[in-house]
Amino acid sequence: MKNMYFDNAASSPIDPRVLKIMSDFSRDYFGNPSSVHSFGRKAKVMLEEAREVCASFINADPSEIYFTSGGTEANNFIARGISQTLFSDYNISKVYSTEGEHPSVLESLKSLEQYGIVHSLLKLNGDSSLNLTELSNVNEEYSFFSVIHTNNETGARNDLQKIVHKLKKKNVFIHTDAVQAFGKEQIDVKKLNVDALTASAHKIGGPKGTGLAYIKNGVPVSGLIFGGSQERNRRGGTENIAGIIGFAEAVKIRMKEMETDATHVRNLKNTFSKELKNIFADNISFNGGDNSSPYILSVTFDPEKFKNDTEAILMFFDINGIALSAGSACSSGTLKPSRVICAARRNEDEAKSTIRISFGKQNTLKEVDYALEVFRKFEKKFKR
Numbered sequence: 001m002k003n004m005y006f007d008n009a010a011s012s013p014i015d016p017r018v019l020k021i022m023s024d025f026s027r028d029y030f031g032n033p034s035s036v037h038s039f040g041r042k043a044k045v046m047l048e049e050a051r052e053v054c055a056s057f058i059n060a061d062p063s064e065i066y067f068t069s070g071g072t073e074a075n076n077f078i079a080r081g082i083s084q085t086l087f088s089d090y091n092i093s094k095v096y097s098t099e100g101e102h103p104s105v106l107e108s109l110k111s112l113e114q115y116g117i118v119h120s121l122l123k124l125n126g127d128s129s130l131n132l133t134e135l136s137n138v139n140e141e142y143s144f145f146s147v148i149h150t151n152n153e154t155g156a157r158n159d160l161q162k163i164v165h166k167l168k169k170k171n172v173f174i175h176t177d178a179v180q181a182f183g184k185e186q187i188d189v190k191k192l193n194v195d196a197l198t199a200s201a202h203k204i205g206g207p208k209g210t211g212l213a214y215i216k217n218g219v220p221v222s223g224l225i226f227g228g229s230q231e232r233n234r235r236g237g238t239e240n241i242a243g244i245i246g247f248a249e250a251v252k253i254r255m256k257e258m259e260t261d262a263t264h265v266r267n268l269k270n271t272f273s274k275e276l277k278n279i280f281a282d283n284i285s286f287n288g289g290d291n292s293s294p295y296i297l298s299v300t301f302d303p304e305k306f307k308n309d310t311e312a313i314l315m316f317f318d319i320n321g322i323a324l325s326a327g328s329a330c331s332s333g334t335l336k337p338s339r340v341i342c343a344a345r346r347n348e349d350e351a352k353s354t355i356r357i358s359f360g361k362q363n364t365l366k367e368v369d370y371a372l373e374v375f376r377k378f379e380k381k382f383k384r
Contacts, residue, residue, distance in 0.1 A: 002321030004367045008203075009152055009180060009296055009358035010325055014246075015205035015253060022207060022246040032238055034230065043241055050248035054212055057251050058197065059188040066213045066231045067244050071179040071200035072104040073224070074213040075146075077235065078175050078196045079108035081221040083144045086173070087117050089220060096138050097146040098122045098130045099343035100156070102177055105146050127289030128156040128344040135163065141171045149178040149187075149197075153340045153356060154288035155296030157181075164193050173219060179203055179211075183254040184262060184295055195219045201243065205361075206250035210243035257361070265359040266294035268368055272357065273297055275372050279379055287344065287354065297357040300341070303349035306382045310337075310352050316381065317355075320374045325356050 005013070025046070031039025033047045048062070055062040068074040079095075086092035095109050099121050109119040122134035128151050138145060145167060150157050164174055175196040178187060182197075183204035189197055196219065201210040215221055221234070228236030276284055276299065283305045287298035301308070310326050317324050326338065337351035346354075357371075 003323070004321055004363075004371055005323045006357045006359065006363065006367075006371065007323045007325050008360035008363075009356060011202045011208065012205050012360050013362055014202070014207060015250060017253060018206055018246045018249045021249045022242045025245045026242045029241070033241060034228075034238065046245060047239055047241055050244045053248040053251050054199075055214075057187075057255065058182075058199075058214060059190050060214050061217060063232070064214055064217055066215065066235055067239055067247075068211045068213055068235060069209055069240070070202070070211040071102070071177070071198050072211075074198040074200070074211045075102060075104040075177055076108045077213050077224040078198060078215065078221070079105050079144070079146055080112065081224055081234075082173055082175070082196065082215075082219065083109065083112055083117060084115070085220040085222045086142060086144060087112075087115060088222075090142060092140065092142050092144075094118050094120065094140040095144045095146075096120050096122060096172075098134075098148065098158075099124050100128050100130070100151050100340050101146060101148050102152060102179070105148075105177055109146070124340075124343045124345075125289075126345045127292075128154040128287060128340055129289060130158050130163065132159070132162060132166070135166045138167060138170060138172060142173070143170075144173050144175070146175045146177065148180075149176045150180040150184075150293045150296075151288065151340060152180050152296075153338055154298040154344070155180070155292035155294075156288040157291050157293060160192050160194070168193065180293060180296070183251065183258065184293065185258070189214055189216070196221075201247035201250055204250050204254055207243045207246040210240055210247045212247070261361040262294055264361060265363070268359050268363055268365065269294050269297050271365065272368050272372070275368075276375060279372070279376055287341065295359050297359070298341075299355055299357065300346065300350050301353040301382075303353045305384055306353060307384060308349055308353040313353075313355060313378075313382065316378060317374060320377065322371050322374050325358075326354065 031043040033044040051062045083095045173195045177198045179200045182199035197214040202208040223234040225236045283302040337348045341351040
C-alpha cells in the first residue's frame with residue numbers, strides 16, 4: 001500500500017456527491033445571481049437555499065451568514081471588520097487574541113497597528129489551549145477578542161463556554177475560528193453565545209475556495225471587499241455559486257454522517273496513538289491534551305533521541321507513501337518551527353521534531369497499519 005493521505009486538517013478529499021451536484025449546477029445554472037432575468041433568479045434562489053442550509057446547521061439566521069472565498073478571507077473579514085468599526089465608531093483601540101490562532105487572524109489583527117489599534121496576545125497552556133487566567137488581561141469593554149475553537153496544529157479544544165461567560169461580563173465581542181470543528185462536531189452559535197464564527201468548505205469534503213463568516217445581527221462590522229452590493233454590501237463580487245452549492249451539499253452530508261464519522265476517526269486516532277507509544281515508548285509525546293479533536297494527532301519526538309530535521313522527516317514519510325505535515329498548511333511551507341508548539345511551552349528543537357497526523361472519514365485501519373510500519377522504519381532511520 002502506498003500514497004496514504006493523513007493531512008486532512010490541511011484539506012480533505014472532495015466528496016463525490018458534492019462534486020456531482022457542483023457539476024450539475026455549473027452546467028444548468030450559469031446565471032449571475034445579481035441578474036434580474038430568469039437565469040439570474042434561479043441562481044439567486046439556489047444561493048439563498050444554500051445560505052439557509054448553512055445557517056440551520058449552526059442554529060443561525062440566514063441573514064447572519066456571509067459567503068467568502070474560504071476561512072482565511074472570513075477571518076480577515078471578521079477580525080478587521082469588527083475591530084476597525086469599533087475603533088472608528090467607538091474609539092476602542094485594543095483587540096485581543098491568543099497565541100494559538102491561525103495566521104489569518106494574527107496577521108489581520110497585527111495589520112491594524114498602523115491605525116493605532118493595539119493587539120494583545122494571551123498565553124497558552126502546555127496543551128496549546130488558552131490559559132483561562134489570561135482572560136483577566138482583557139481589560140477594555142466593547143473590545144474584540146478572537147479565540148480558536150479547535151487548534152489546527154494540535155487539535156486542542158478551547159473551553160468556549162467558560163471563555164464567553166467571563167468575557168461577556170465585559171461586553172467583549174467574541175469571534176471563534178471554527179474551521180477545524182465545523183462539520184466535525186455539533187456547533188450551536190446561540191448556545192455558545194459568540195458574535196462571529198468562521199468555517200471552510202474544503203475541510204469537510206466540500207470544494208476549495210469557499211467559506212463562510214457568521215456574524216450575529218447587530219454586531220458592528222465593516223466590509224472587506226468593495227465594488228458590489230453582494231452579501232448585503234459587505235462582500236463585493238459575484239458569488240462563487242457552484243462552490244457555495246457544494247458547501248451546502250457537504251453540510252447536508254455532515255448532518256447525516258457527522259457522529260458516525262467522528263466515532264470512526266476517534267478509533268483510528270486511538271489505535272494510532274497507542275501503537276506509536278508502543279513503538280517509541282518514552283521518546284514520544286502527544287500535544288493537544290486529553291480533550292483534543294479526534295481528527296488531529298500532534299506528535300513530538302524527543303529531539304535528544306531523534307534527528308529533528310523537519311524537511312527530512314516529511315520527505316521520508318512522503319517517499320514511503322505517507323502524507324503528513326509539520327503544522328498549519330498556511331505556514332508549514334516555510335518549514336519554520338511551529339509557532340503554536342513553541343507557545344505551548346516547548347523549545348525550538350521540540351517544535352522541529354513535531355508532526356501532525358490528521359484523519360478523515362476515508363482513512364481506514366488498514367491504512368493506519370501501513371503507516372505504523374513506516375513509523376517503525378522511521379524509528380530506526382532517524383534515531384540518534
